[in-house]
Amino acid sequence: MKSPAFEYIRAESVAGAMSAYAAAGDDVVYLAGGHSVVPSLALRLQAPALMIDLSEIAALSGISFQDGWLRIGAMTRHVQAINDPLIAAQAPLFAAAAPFVAHPAIRNRGTLGGSLAHADPASEFPAAAVAMRVELEIASPKGTRRVPADEFFLDIYETAIEPGEILLAIHVPSPVAGQVIGFDEIVRRQGDYAMVGAAVQAVAKDGVLEDISIALFSVGNRPTRAVAAQAALMGRVIDDASIADAKAALGDDLDPPDDLQFPATMRLHLARVLLGRILANLEAVA
Amino acid sequence: MKTDITLTINGDAVREAVEPRTSLADLLRDNLQLTGTHLGCEMGACGACLVMLDGAPVHACLVLAVQASGHKVETIEGLNERGLIKDLQEKFHDRNALQCGFCTNGMLMSAQALLLDNPTPSRPEIREALSGNYCRCTGYEAIVDAISATAKMRSGQAGEAS
Ligand SMILES: Cc1cc2nc3c(=O)[nH]c(=O)nc-3n(C[C@H](O)[C@H](O)[C@H](O)COP(=O)(O)OP(=O)(O)OC[C@H]3O[C@@H](n4cnc5c(N)ncnc54)[C@H](O)[C@@H]3O)c2cc1C
Ligand code: FES
Ligand code: FES
Numbered sequence: 321m322k323s324p325a326f327e328y329i330r331a332e333s334v335a336g337a338m339s340a341y342a343a344a345g346d347d348v349v350y351l352a353g354g355h356s357v358v359p360s361l362a363l364r365l366q367a368p369a370l371m372i373d374l375s376e377i378a379a380l381s382g383i384s385f386q387d388g389w390l391r392i393g394a395m396t397r398h399v400q401a402i403n404d405p406l407i408a409a410q411a412p413l414f415a416a417a418a419p420f421v422a423h424p425a426i427r428n429r430g431t432l433g434g435s436l437a438h439a440d441p442a443s444e445f446p447a448a449a450v451a452m453r454v455e456l457e458i459a460s461p462k463g464t465r466r467v468p469a470d471e472f473f474l475d476i477y478e479t480a481i482e483p484g485e486i487l488l489a490i491h492v493p494s495p496v497a498g499q500v501i502g503f504d505e506i507v508r509r510q511g512d513y514a515m516v517g518a519a520v521q522a523v524a525k526d527g528v529l530e531d532i533s534i535a536l537f538s539v540g541n542r543p544t545r546a547v548a549a550q551a552a553l554m555g556r557v558i559d560d561a562s563i564a565d566a567k568a569a570l571g572d573d574l575d576p577p578d579d580l581q582f583p584a585t586m587r588l589h590l591a592r593v594l595l596g597r598i599l600a601n602l603e604a605v606a
Numbered sequence: 607m608k609t610d611i612t613l614t615i616n617g618d619a620v621r622e623a624v625e626p627r628t629s630l631a632d633l634l635r636d637n638l639q640l641t642g643t644h645l646g647c648e649m650g651a652c653g654a655c656l657v658m659l660d661g662a663p664v665h666a667c668l669v670l671a672v673q674a675s676g677h678k679v680e681t682i683e684g685l686n687e688r689g690l691i692k693d694l695q696e697k698f699h700d701r702n703a704l705q706c707g708f709c710t711n712g713m714l715m716s717a718q719a720l721l722l723d724n725p726t727p728s729r730p731e732i733r734e735a736l737s738g739n740y741c742r743c744t745g746y747e748a749i750v751d752a753i754s755a756t757a758k759m760r761s762g763q764a765g766e767a768s
Contacts, residue, residue: 322627322629322632322648323627323629324627325625325626325627326626326627327607327626328609328626328670328672330672330673330675351670351673354668354669354670354673355650355665355668358629358650358667358668358669358670359649359650359668361627362648362649363649371626371670373672373673375673376676399662422738423653423737423738424663424716424719424720424734424735424737424738425653425656425662425663425664425665425716425738426650426665426668426738428659428662428663428664429659429664429665429668429669510734510737511737511738
């Protein structure tokens with residue numbers, strides 16, 4: 321189907337985009353890669369009066385170090401998460417998640433910022449962002465602020481970004497010595513949205529877990545931190561017993577909805593299988 | 607209201623006035639009669655509409671023509687006329703890698719992008735590269751054969767091509 325009519329502005333700066341938004345009122349949508357927005361227009365899920373294209377704003381692109389954090393511009397494309405050596409070394413869960421996101425041509429266009437701002441609970445990058453404890457830098461007409469990933473995702477398609485605000489960049493804390501990661505999902509067909517997925521990051525000292533960060537996706541209305549499973553693993557080595565305890569603890573973390581595809585009990589079961597698989601295969605990062 | 611856009615399509619500078627809602631695919635097909643870019647789902651799911659945008663394959667149904675302003679687009683007509691995919695086309699023909707042909711141009715785009723990036727792909731890598739391209743006729747096996755054979759030929763292993 322074709323999109324309904326709308327006006328279009330290509331913004332040249334963040335300030336310019338925000339003032340165009342303010343001038344136009346509420347009926348405005350920002351456009352990044354367009355790979356969630358354009359299909360939603362075609363399906364007539366939304367019909368904004370104005371689209372403001374952010375994709376050519378220089379301040380939203382680029383990958384660099386800033387004060388001990390890796391700064392990934394919001395307009396960074398999915399494919400860069402696969403190819404960029406800085407992302408591979410410093411934001412390894414994004415690199416691990418990217419091949420699971422859609423198909424090659426979509427990854428050429430879709431942006432990391434767009435994926436996080438869109439906050440589809442079945443998306444891979446939001447869970448990777450939570451597991452890596454990134455901070456999201458958001459610009460508003462009043463200034464910028466940084467929001468931790470745990471406080472950024474609020475509900476289905478809902479984030480801490482207020483109407484008119486712009487996600488500028490994703491800040492990723494540098495990996496520490498002994499860090500390991502794992503990312504995987506269970507899917508009906510490669511490239512489809514996951515039935516359940518998980519991102520895991522941990523720090524092991526002499527084999528003992530000192531820190532563990534687990535986020536699951538496609539299990540609720542937003543990427544979900546597995547607090548009980550994390551607690552079950554703290555201070556332990558990864559072995560059959562600790563993995564079994566973490567899988568059992570997931571029952572306290574998740575309360576997946578029954579949905580049209582399959583019942584909640586099955587989703588919880590799949591989440592346990594997946595977490596066990598990831599924990600058994602954690603990979604060291606540099 | 608129509609917006610003026612300028613872009614390069616298959617090496618030619620193109621200037622058009624389009625409505626913002628016009629997709630790049632509709633610009634190519636309706637305004638420029640470049641109908642090799644096919645439209646199946648118009649949702650990013652089938653891959654029939656793939657074109658190169660600044661050298662990378664993207665879905666022309668999901669890119670607004672206004673977004674492509676200032677950029678370089680190459681369609682299947684461009685690749686064909688420049689002879690860049692002659693070998694791929696021949697192998698598709700030899701291997702019966704098409705029946706109705708509706709998906710073929712998108713398949714060729716994905717295949718060409720893959721082979722430029724990875725001259726010696728394995729069969730699983732070819733399948734991964736085609737994961738966003740639907741074919742309703744062939745069952746894919748012949749398409750993978752054709753791409754694999756082209757890869758072997760291009761990388762100088764013609765004798766071993768099977
Ligand atoms: C066929 C198909 C399959 C897909 N499969 C997957 C999949 O398996 N996994 C997955 O995670 N995704 C998948 N996607 C979605 C794809 O990854 C999207 O590209 C992505 O989620 C959105 O990124 P975008 O840059 O295209 O954003 P857009 O579509 O341009 O924007 C999405 C939303 O975010 C807002 N936004 C974007 N950037 C900013 C910003 N900087 N500041 C404030 N707001 C902003 C927009 O206003 C809009 O509301 C799929 C898409 C298609 C078409
Ligand atoms: S028409 Fe564009 S992907 Fe199907
Ligand atoms: S040959 Fe008919 S759809 Fe592929």
